[in-house]
Amino acid sequence: MFVGLIDYLDSVKKRDPAPRSRWEVLLYPGVLALGLHRVAHWLFEARLYFLARFVNHFSRFLTGIDIHPGATIGKYFFIDHGFTVIGETAQIGDWVTIYQCVTLGGTNPTNGKAGKRHPTINDYAIIGSGAQVIGPITVGERARIGANAVVTDDVPHGATMIGMKARSTLMPAEEWLREFIPYGTPCDEPCEDQVTGARRRTDALAEEVVALRAEIEALKAERARGDDRSPEDGPRRSGTGSQ
Structure with missing residues (x-):
């Protein structure tokens, strides 16, 4: 005992x-x-x-x-x-x-x-x-x-x-x-089911953030290319003037 x-x-x-x-x-x-x-x-x-x-x-x-x-x-x-x-x-x-x-x-x-x-x-x-x-x-x-x-x-x-x-x-x-x-x-x-759902939503949001960042970077690159153009690269304007 x-x-x-x-x-x-x-x-x-x-x-x-x-x-x-x-x-x-x-x-x-x-x-x-x-x-x-x-x-x-x-x-x-x-x-x-x-x-x-x-x-x-x-x-x-x-x-x-x-x-x-x-x-x-x-x-x-x-x-x-x-x-x-x-x-x-x-x-x-x-x-x-x-x-x-x-x-x-x-x-x-x-x-x-x-x-x-x-x-x-x-x-x-x-x-x-x-x-x-x-x-x-x-x-x-x-x-x-x-x-x-x-x-x-x-x-x-x-x-x-x-x-x-x-x-x-x-x-x-x-x-x-x-x-x-x-x-x-x-x-x-x-709570496996809740965790899985939360992770799925988090992954979807992460993918959206990545896509938005890529779009923003593309817009920045396009703007940078426009800013880097020289005046000679632009369209020539015709005008009147004395010779």
């Missing part, structure tokens, strides 16, 4: 450069919330629902993080900063990272039955701050949810989701294979 705790604290340090020691990581609200959730989840599975809820509310009071006792969470899960809500039927895989103010929320079933109504987050997924992942959807392995994205549909493996409502963007293989991307957003612009 002690070795497992050390491994977990080290996994947090790999994803967050701020802590100087494992002792500092122990003070993280996300770490405390996860530890109390393990207790609450054990009580929930033992059908001790009141005690499970008591631990849940105590954890929320201490950390500002609300994880329903029924939520299933894998290994090396890390909530950075806090203020996160995770619903009852949420399922979270291994090495998942969630930043502040994220909601793994549920839809309200029209049939009145509980059922699966919260997201399933697969291994190595990263959810950026303020993101809202809603409904019984699946977020694929190594997927990234950008900050403030609203996700209500399944997310493919390795995709980066941005915007409201979030849409999938193409992800280069070198980004997809990276073990960890802070805040779920690559440092370079992930």
Whole structure:
């Protein structure tokens, strides 16, 4: 158990450069919330629902993080900063990272039955701050949810989701294979479609500028040739005069 705790604290340090020691990581609200959730989840599975809820509310009071006792969470899960809500039927895989103010929320079933109504987050997924992942959807392995994205549909493996409502963007293989991307957003612009359009417009403007410059240079050259003519080169004028 002690070795497992050390491994977990080290996994947090790999994803967050701020802590100087494992002792500092122990003070993280996300770490405390996860530890109390393990207790609450054990009580929930033992059908001790009141005690499970008591631990849940105590954890929320201490950390500002609300994880329903029924939520299933894998290994090396890390909530950075806090203020996160995770619903009852949420399922979270291994090495998942969630930043502040994220909601793994549920839809309200029209049939009145509980059922699966919260997201399933697969291994190595990263959810950026303020993101809202809603409904019984699946977020694929190594997927990234950008900050403030609203996700209500399944997310493919390795995709980066941005915007409201979030849409999938193409992800280069070198980004997809990276073990960890802070805040779920690559440092370079992930909006491949927008970047391509912007580059296309920029290239068109550059071509127009080149054409205009060539036209201006041609006009300058023509004017220079006109200015360089000698008087003898011009048309002779006939006139009357005495001999």
